[in-house]
Amino acid sequence: MTPPIIETESLTKRFGQRFAVREVALSVPAGTCFGFLGPNGAGKTTLIRMLLALARPSSGTARVRGVDVAADPVRALRRVGGMVEEPRFYPYLTGRQNLEAWAALLDRDARARIPAVLARVGLEARGGERVSRYSLGMRQRLGVARALLSDPELLILDEPSNGLDPAGMAEFREMIRGLVDQEGRTVFLSSHLLDEVQRICDAVAIVNHGTVMVQGSMRELIEAGETGIEVDCDDVGRALGVLHGLPGVTAVRNRAGSRLLAVGSTTREAAMGITRALVEAGVGVASVAKYEESLEQRYLQITAGATPSSGGMPPPPPAPVAG
Ligand SMILES: Nc1ncnc2c1ncn2[C@@H]1O[C@H](COP(=O)(O)OP(=O)(O)OP(=O)(O)O)[C@@H](O)[C@H]1O
Ligand SMILES: [Mg+2]
Known part of the structure; x- marks a missing residue:
């Protein structure tokens, strides 16, 4: 297995008495798109600033590409592009000129990459306009373009889809997946x-009050929530009895209208077994569907709960008291 491209150990940042980031152990595998989720004030920007050597940890370490960022930021961040909060530009220069100014600070090839990165973020037609005339979404894209100038292995983006409209969001999604799937970043x-x-x-990792509550693959996170087969039928009372008796069904829940959720496996076999049993018992079945909780439901449960769930994380110390 390749070593993680980002790895933090007991990473902590304190502002006075307040912990913005507390004992975080994060491990990000190379070649993935990793989401860092958390409510306002959870510590996302603070952690990202430490990864990019824009802030010093109070204690603990952050390693990027295997190099301790605080000890050797230049080597750690050589092939890393970053965008923190709203990117700032020279408003009276064009998008392309802003990239040229930035490229001058980087390696010799950076300038030659400008047309490609502008195309990558869908700004090739507007690169000649002043940034003061750009919309918020265009500035976000120019920020990503700038982060791409160093041809980074790793791109660290703080709230990159801020201010994008639904169409912009869909394009952004495609762009990010392209960077990962086609370009191996x-x-x-x-x-x-x-x-x-x-x-x-x-x-993803979900952070709350500076502590990582859970981290792992999206699949693992969703599957750790409630899953099952949802049926819409004509006789809820009878269906309840049938489903309760089935092997592999751990619970049955009433859903809206005439629908029931048989908690348990979501395989085709499970769905067929349930349908067969209901029909044999004389229950009419209108629809059968796989059910999984959304990331939002999982997130709300995890951030509302006081203790972190499994995932190798130690329980957090008591929450800091403000003031
Ligand atoms: N320079 C600073 N001085 C004092 N406190 C700070 C500083 N920067 C951040 N904090 C505090 O650290 C905590 C985490 O802030 P941070 O900006 O990292 O949160 P965030 O998860 O990025 O939030 P958002 O979703 O709103 O961007 C907050 O309580 C914030 O007030
Ligand atoms: Mg932030």
């Missing part, structure tokens, strides 16, 4: 847009 992005993250990311 790793993308680490923070967000609180759960739907977006569920569609884009392969793996």
Whole structure:
């Protein structure tokens, strides 16, 4: 297995008495799109700033590409592109000129990459316009373009889809997946847009009050929630009795209208077994569907719960008291 491209150990950042990031152990596999999720004030930006050497940890370490960021930021961040919060540009220069100014600070090939990165983010037609005339979404894209100038192995983006409209969001999704699937880069992005993250990311960490509550692949996280087969039928009372008696069904829940959820496996075999049993018992079945909780439901459970769930994380110390 390849070593993780980002790895933190007991990473902590304190502002006075307040912990913004607390004892975080994060492990991000290379070649994935990794989502870093958490409510406002959870510590996402603070952690990202430490990864990019924009802030110093109070204690603990952050390693990027195997190199301790605080000890050797230049080597750690050589092939890393970042965008933190809203990217800032020279407003009176064009998008392309802003990239040229940035490229001058990088390696010799950076300038030659400008046409390709502008095309990558869908700004090739507007690169000649002043940034002061750009919309918020165009600035976000220019920020990603700038982060791509160093031809990074790893792209670290703080809330990159801020301010994008639905069409922009869909394009953004496609762009990020392209960076990962076609170009083999790793993308680490923070967000609180759960739907977006569920569609884009392969793996996630959920952070709350500076502590990582859970991390792992999207699949693992969804499967750790409630799953089952949902049926819509004409005789809920009788169906309840039938489903309760079936092997592999651990519970049955009443859903809206005439629907029931048989908690348990979501395989085709399970669905067929349930349908057969209901029909044999004389229950009319209108529909049968696989049910999984959304990332949003999982997230709300995890961030509402006081203790972190499994995933190798130690329980957090008591929450800091403000003031
Ligand atoms: N420079 C600073 N000085 C003091 N406190 C800070 C500083 N930067 C961040 N904090 C505090 O650290 C905590 C985490 O902030 P951070 O910006 O990392 O959260 P976030 O998860 O990025 O939130 P959002 O979703 O709103 O961007 C907050 O309580 C914030 O007030
Ligand atoms: Mg933030």
